[in-house]
Each structure stands twice: as structure tokens, then as C-alpha cells.
Amino acid sequence: MPRDSRSEYEWRMHKVVTHIDDHLERPLDLAELADVAHFSAFHFHRLFAAWAGETLGDYVRRRRLEVAALRLATQPRLSVLEAAVSVGFGSGEAFSRAFRARFGSAPSSWRAAHDWSLLPEANSNPDQIELHGFTKNGPGPRRDPDGAASPEPPMNxxxxxxxxxxxxxxxxxxxxxxxxxxxxxxxxxxxxxxxxxxxxxxxxxxxxxxxxxxxxxxxxxxxxxxxxxxxxxxxxxxxxxxxxxxxxxxxxxxxxxxxxxxxxxxxxxxxxxxxxxxxxxxxxxxxxxxxxxxxxxxxxxxxxxxxxxx
CATH class of the missing domain: 3.20.80.10 (Regulatory factor, effector binding domain)
Incomplete structure (x- = not known):
């Protein structure tokens, strides 16, 4: 059974964003991405912006920096330059400038602040707990009524x-x-x-x-x-x-x-x-x-x- 028109449109746009995430290490131009979506290159930029809520260039730039930040946090032996190259930046200097503009600190300082071995042991605002994914604001160890931390069960x-x-x-x-x-x-x-x-x-x-x-x-x-x-x-x-x-x-x-x-x-x-x-x-x-x-x-x-x- 063929897809309906709306499902076909969504499917093509999902193909594009998946292609972007899979190829962040190399240049991504408008014509290539329009071809992935099987849309006219002349209209694709406007179509993407309407669907994603941001321009194609802004989306690719944001994804490059977010993926690099995640790799810095999760791959401790990856150097800042390796992280930069892995998402398509040609130099460490250009990456550091863009990273600082996006996150407000240098890549090395950001990584130190997001060391998962230093996750907080208590969450001061339980309403902000994220129930899914890579959140770093976990509620920490269980506590007895007197406030003392009780042993957590072993992880299997x-x-x-x-x-x-x-x-x-x-x-x-x-x-x-x-x-x-x-x-x-x-x-x-x-x-x-x-x-x-x-x-x-x-x-x-x-x-x-x-x-x-x-x-x-x-x-x-x-x-x-x-x-x-x-x-x-x-x-x-x-x-x-x-x-x-x-x-x-x-x-x-x-x-x-x-x-x-x-x-x-x-x-x-x-x-x-x-x-x-x-x-x-x-x-x-x-x-x-x-x-x-x-x-x-x-x-x-x-x-x-x-x-x-x-």
C-alpha cells in the first residue's frame, strides 16, 4: 500500500536528517540533500525551513556542534581536534570559535564540566527530572528518613x-x-x-x-x-x-x-x-x-x- 501524501513528505524529510547525521564529517551541500529528499533543489531550502523550523544551514551547524559535544562527553580519549574533524570542521580553531559561540565555553572546559563520573548525587529540583535519555540531573542515591545515604543495589x-x-x-x-x-x-x-x-x-x-x-x-x-x-x-x-x-x-x-x-x-x-x-x-x-x-x-x-x- 503506498504512503499517503503527508507520510511521503515526512519520510523524505526524515531521510534528509538521517543523511545529515550520518555524514557530518564531510561537506553537505543543498543540491545533495535535495537529491536525497527527491525534491527540487530550487525549492528545497524553503521546504526544509518550513518543516524543521530553522534553515538548512543552521540545522547542519547545530547538529555538528551537538554531536561533537556528545562525543566529547562520552568518548574520554577523543581529542578536541578529533572531535572537530569527526563532524566536518577543518581546523581546531574554527571548531573552538563555533563551539564557544554555541555553548559559552571552550570545548575542553565544557568537557570537564560534563564528566559523567562527576554527576551530582542529588537533584535539587525533582520536577526537572528527565525520564528518558542522557540526562545528567539524576536524583542520586536513595536516602533514609534521617537524611543519610543508603546503599544502592548493585548493578547487574x-x-x-x-x-x-x-x-x-x-x-x-x-x-x-x-x-x-x-x-x-x-x-x-x-x-x-x-x-x-x-x-x-x-x-x-x-x-x-x-x-x-x-x-x-x-x-x-x-x-x-x-x-x-x-x-x-x-x-x-x-x-x-x-x-x-x-x-x-x-x-x-x-x-x-x-x-x-x-x-x-x-x-x-x-x-x-x-x-x-x-x-x-x-x-x-x-x-x-x-x-x-x-x-x-x-x-x-x-x-x-x-x-x-x-
């Missing part, structure tokens, strides 16, 4: 090899946390029910770090496993979630508690593991067999981060 992190999986996804753009839960309940779950896909695994993919990307531009994909020949509709797109080596942490708890698990994995386990993030997306994996409590909303999932040797 498993190193696994995941196969690639075909997924249909609907993208949400905006602040993470409670709005993502509403997005699943109001838009994603009814679509999964309508297409009888609850027997497949679900995934939540946070593409951006809320401490790097402005909340109103942060991207999250709500995903469900589908057959390879599945044709999505209703604004859903289809892609392949990459396989490979991941570190997986099983979580069971309330929605407001999953941020603690993300924080502990990044703060306590990753720095001493001998691994670092690679460039595949991290995600939450919800197997069809995993528990969910309708009364308490407690749920079970695997937090999966893609890893490569240091």
Missing part, C-alpha cells in the same frame, strides 16, 4: 550482542519527561493497537542529550518492531535499529525512577568498564513479555547503551 550490567531490528517509529520533538509518556499514551499506543503490533517489542530512543540540545528541539522516537515489508501510515516512519554490542541494564520500577538507573549506568558503571559510547543510538527496550502494572504504572525494560572499547 550485561554485555550483549543485539541483531538489527526493523522498527516503525513516530517522532516526538520537545521536552522529555512527562510529555513523552503522554505521547506514548495518546498517539503511539492507539496506533499500535489499530495495527495489532503489541506482540512486538517496543523501543524508546532519545536522539539528543537534554543538557546539549535545547528542550524544544530534543528528539525522541517511540518505536515498535514490525515485519520488514510493513508499510507504516499515520505519520509513522520505518527504519532499522542497528545491531552490535550493547551494555544492558534491566530496570523495574516507576517512571520517575528510571532516570536514576540511567544516571547510575553512566556515572558509576561506564567510566570503569573499559568501554565508551560509540555512535549508535542508546534506547530503552520493552519486550512484549516485560511486566507493566496498570495500577502503579511500574514497568520493566532494558536500558541499552551502544559500546566500543576505549
Amino acid at each position: 550490567v550485561e554485555l550483549i550482542i543485539r541483531p538489527p531490528v526493523t522498527i516503525a517509529y513516530l517522532r516526538y520533538v520537545g521536552p522529555f519527561g512527562a510529555p513523552v509518556g503522554a505521547f506514548w499514551g495518546e498517539q503511539v499506543a492507539p496506533w499500535i493497537t489499530r495495527h495489532r503490533l503489541w506482540s512486538g517489542a517496543r523501543y524508546g530512543i532519545s536522539h539528543d542529550d537534554p543538557s546539549i540540545t535545547p528542550p524544544e528541539q530534543s528528539r525522541y522516537d517511540a518505536c515498535v518492531e514490525v515485519p520488514e515489508d510493513f508499510v507504516p501510515d499515520g505519520g509513522f516512519q520505518k527504519t532499522v535499529l542497528p545491531g552490535g554490542r550493547y551494555a544492558a541494564l534491566r530496570f523495574h520500577g516507576l517512571p520517575a525512577e528510571i532516570n536514576t538507573a540511567w544516571t547510575r549506568l553512566l556515572r558509576d558503571w561506564l567510566p570503569g568498564s573499559g568501554f565508551q559510547f560509540d555512535n549508535r543510538p542508546a534506547f530503552e527496550h520493552y519486550a512484549a513479555s516485560y511486566a507493566y502494572d496498570d495500577n502503579t504504572h511500574a514497568f520493566e525494560c532494558d536500558i541499552c547503551i551502544p559500546i566500543a572499547p576505549l
Whole structure:
């Protein structure tokens, strides 16, 4: 069944932004990106700006700097110059100027301030907890009624090899946390029910770090496993979630508690593991067999981060 007009338009634009993220290390010109989208180069710049809310040049520049910042935070042995070259900057000086203009500090100073081994142990504003992705404002260790920190349970992190999986996804753009839960309940779950896909695994993919990307531009994909020949509709797109080596942490708890698990994995386990993030997306994996409590909303999932040797 062919896509409807709106789904076709969305699919072409998603192809463009995926192509941009996959090729940040080299020049990206208007004609090339228009060709990826199968749109006229004469009109593509205006079409992209209307869809993305920013010009093509501004979007590419922002993504180069955000990806470089994420790599500086997650790949401790990557030099500033290597980070610059990996996203298409020809010199360290040009990169440092652009980075300072975007983030307000030099790359090396920014990296030191975003060392995950120094994540805060307490969150002074619980309302700002992000429930998904790479947030660095976790609530820290549990505390006894007298205020003393109580021991956290040991982490059972498993190193696994995941196969690639075909997924249909609907993208949400905006602040993470409670709005993502509403997005699943109001838009994603009814679509999964309508297409009888609850027997497949679900995934939540946070593409951006809320401490790097402005909340109103942060991207999250709500995903469900589908057959390879599945044709999505209703604004859903289809892609392949990459396989490979991941570190997986099983979580069971309330929605407001999953941020603690993300924080502990990044703060306590990753720095001493001998691994670092690679460039595949991290995600939450919800197997069809995993528990969910309708009364308490407690749920079970695997937090999966893609890893490569240091």
C-alpha cells in the first residue's frame, strides 16, 4: 500500500536528517540533500525551513556542534581536534570559535564540566527530572528518613550482542519527561493497537542529550518492531535499529525512577568498564513479555547503551 501524501513528505524529510547525521564529517551541500529528499533543489531550502523550523544551514551547524559535544562527553580519549574533524570542521580553531559561540565555553572546559563520573548525587529540583535519555540531573542515591545515604543495589550490567531490528517509529520533538509518556499514551499506543503490533517489542530512543540540545528541539522516537515489508501510515516512519554490542541494564520500577538507573549506568558503571559510547543510538527496550502494572504504572525494560572499547 503506498504512503499517503503527508507520510511521503515526512519520510523524505526524515531521510534528509538521517543523511545529515550520518555524514557530518564531510561537506553537505543543498543540491545533495535535495537529491536525497527527491525534491527540487530550487525549492528545497524553503521546504526544509518550513518543516524543521530553522534553515538548512543552521540545522547542519547545530547538529555538528551537538554531536561533537556528545562525543566529547562520552568518548574520554577523543581529542578536541578529533572531535572537530569527526563532524566536518577543518581546523581546531574554527571548531573552538563555533563551539564557544554555541555553548559559552571552550570545548575542553565544557568537557570537564560534563564528566559523567562527576554527576551530582542529588537533584535539587525533582520536577526537572528527565525520564528518558542522557540526562545528567539524576536524583542520586536513595536516602533514609534521617537524611543519610543508603546503599544502592548493585548493578547487574550485561554485555550483549543485539541483531538489527526493523522498527516503525513516530517522532516526538520537545521536552522529555512527562510529555513523552503522554505521547506514548495518546498517539503511539492507539496506533499500535489499530495495527495489532503489541506482540512486538517496543523501543524508546532519545536522539539528543537534554543538557546539549535545547528542550524544544530534543528528539525522541517511540518505536515498535514490525515485519520488514510493513508499510507504516499515520505519520509513522520505518527504519532499522542497528545491531552490535550493547551494555544492558534491566530496570523495574516507576517512571520517575528510571532516570536514576540511567544516571547510575553512566556515572558509576561506564567510566570503569573499559568501554565508551560509540555512535549508535542508546534506547530503552520493552519486550512484549516485560511486566507493566496498570495500577502503579511500574514497568520493566532494558536500558541499552551502544559500546566500543576505549
